[in-house]
Amino acid sequence: MKRRRISKPIQIGKVTIGGGAPIVVQTMTKTDTRNVMSTIAQIKELEDYDCELVRVAVPDTEAAQAIRAIKRGISLPLIADIHFDYRLALMALEAGADGLRLNPGNIGEPEKVKAVARAAKERDVPIRIGVNAGSLPKATNPRLPIAEQMVEAALKQIQLLESLNFDLIKVSLKAFDVPTTIKAYQDIARKIPYPLHIGITEAGTPRRGVIRSAVGIGTLLYQGIGDTIRVSLTAHPKEEVIAGYEILKSLNLRQHGPVLVSCPSCGRAEVDIVKLAEAVEEELIKINKPIKVAVMGCVVNGPGEAKDADIGIACGKGKAVLFKKGKKIRTIKEKDSLSALMAEVEKF
Numbered sequence: 001m002k003r004r005r006i007s008k009p010i011q012i013g014k015v016t017i018g019g020g021a022p023i024v025v026q027t028m029t030k031t032d033t034r035n036v037m038s039t040i041a042q043i044k045e046l047e048d049y050d051c052e053l054v055r056v057a058v059p060d061t062e063a064a065q066a067i068r069a070i071k072r073g074i075s076l077p078l079i080a081d082i083h084f085d086y087r088l089a090l091m092a093l094e095a096g097a098d099g100l101r102l103n104p105g106n107i108g109e110p111e112k113v114k115a116v117a118r119a120a121k122e123r124d125v126p127i128r129i130g131v132n133a134g135s136l137p138k139a140t141n142p143r144l145p146i147a148e149q150m151v152e153a154a155l156k157q158i159q160l161l162e163s164l165n166f167d168l169i170k171v172s173l174k175a176f177d178v179p180t181t182i183k184a185y186q187d188i189a190r191k192i193p194y195p196l197h198i199g200i201t202e203a204g205t206p207r208r209g210v211i212r213s214a215v216g217i218g219t220l221l222y223q224g225i226g227d228t229i230r231v232s233l234t235a236h237p238k239e240e241v242i243a244g245y246e247i248l249k250s251l252n253l254r255q256h257g258p259v260l261v262s263c264p265s266c267g268r269a270e271v272d273i274v275k276l277a278e279a280v281e282e283e284l285i286k287i288n289k290p291i292k293v294a295v296m297g298c299v300v301n302g303p304g305e306a307k308d309a310d311i312g313i314a315c316g317k318g319k320a321v322l323f324k325k326g327k328k329i330r331t332i333k334e335k336d337s338l339s340a341l342m343a344e345v346e347k348f
């Protein structure tokens with residue numbers, strides 16, 4: 001894995017992005033931002049899943065003004081997502097947003113971007129320049145490959161902000177196409193010092209979207225690129241947070257709660273290992289400590305195959321063996337598998 005690209009850190013509320021800080025997991029609410037109670041409830045739920053930054057859509061004045069009340073009910077830093085109308089960005093800043101996300105393709109004239117930059121600077125609020133392959137500014141050269149057009153669009157906006165002495169910048173260049181996204185981020189990573197928010201846009205439903213995101217985000221992270229991640233899924237945002245941490249854990253970039261190792265099962269398994277592994281996964285959601293737990297389908301191969309697990313279970317006919325760091329600790333009845341394993345996990 002390549003050494004992490006060190007970017008110029010920015011501060012979004014209490015959270016640092018870039019400059020070698022841990023890679024931040026963020027998501028976006030899916031409630032109507034104008035509905036303050038349901039938005040707060042969703043953000044509270046995300047806090048329980050250790051989400052670190054949250055973004056809300058700001059489609060109109062009422063949504064921009066709702067930020068004030070939402071902020072009072074949550075403890076996560078909040079980013080306002082603005083499209084089209086720069087006045088909403090000004091209102092969101094007024095209402096206490098900790099960060100802004102603007103799509104340069106649809107804000108329009110430089111004068112409007114300038115007005116937002118001025119107001120953000122007064123409050124030390126960073127702006128993410130969020131370029132999307134699907135909504136590139138009209139001025140970009142259509143003959144260039146999409147990845148280059150995305151980079152060009154971002155660079156133009158960066159230059160504009162820099163010309164205003166504004167450098168609290170974060171950048172994203174998202175496409176649905178994974179190779180295009182990777183290429184765009186690789187290019188821009190060499191050209192600018194700012195932190196990068198990485199993700200694959202409109203990645204889809206969890207089954208496909210998690211894979212698409214993991215391939216794109218994972219490839220970039222492996223190359224040392226990326227300071228904060230957002231997994232976009234057609235699902236509850238907590239699924240995005242869970243997937244985000246799983247990507248970071250797979251690359252050993254962050255520790256977050258337990259890691260579950262489970263064998264794929266095969267003809268040697270004598271119990272329903274799929275059912276047991278799913279039940280263990282569900283139980284582990286409630287556990288906070290970094291512990292490696294293994295669920296294996298047979299007593300002969302299981303403990304050896306998962307010997308680096310802290311706690312594991314290997315199932316046989318009617319019984320199961322509990323093991324710790326590859327060493328058997330005791331034999332239990334198969335029906336007690338879940339409760340006995342979880343008791344050991346709690347104790348560990």
Ligand code: SF4
Nearest residue numbers: 263265266269297298
């Ligand atoms: S642990 Fe046993 S049941 Fe599971 S895949 Fe390996 S050999 Fe098959």
